[in-house]
Amino acid sequence: MLIFGHPAIPAPRFRPIQGIDQIAAIPASEVVYFDASMDANRALGCHCHQEKVAYAVKIGRISELLLYANLGASYVILEDFLQSFQQIADHYLLDTKILVTIEKESQIEEVAKLGIDGVIFSHFLA
Structure with missing residues (x-):
């Protein structure tokens, strides 16, 4: 299971973007x-x-999962624990990893029990 944003686990920084012009200014070691x-x-x-x-x-629909998986997204981020997204990713052997946003460490176990690829702490996206 992938865990992004936990203080004990090194992870690449996730940088928000609004447009294509911002991408060039972000180091390759970071994830836009x-x-x-x-x-x-x-x-x-x-x-x-x-x-x-x-x-x-960040996505909310299965069609977006499939479109962005075909556009090479490394990760899709979900706000809710939607197991159906993970089942589709597994069924089609997608390389894109499913991440669920969480607020606290105690939620990791709940997400792991659902078989989701990983979690990302919401503060890590700010």
Whole structure:
């Protein structure tokens, strides 16, 4: 299980972006992320995929999972523990990892029991 944002576990920084122009200023060792609702025409996802930029995207629908998995997203971030997303990712052998946002360490066990790929602390995305 992947764990991002825990103080004891080293992890690449996740950097929010609003547009393509911001990507060039972010070191390759960091992961850019954005909300799928900001990427209506998938321009951010397409650009990251073409330029081989590691990125994460907050999603809310299964169709977004499938689209961004095909656009090379390293991670998709869910607000809720939606096991159906993980089942689809496993069924189709997607390389994209499913992360669920959490607030406290005690939630890790709950997410692990659902078989989700990983968690990311909400403060780590701020």
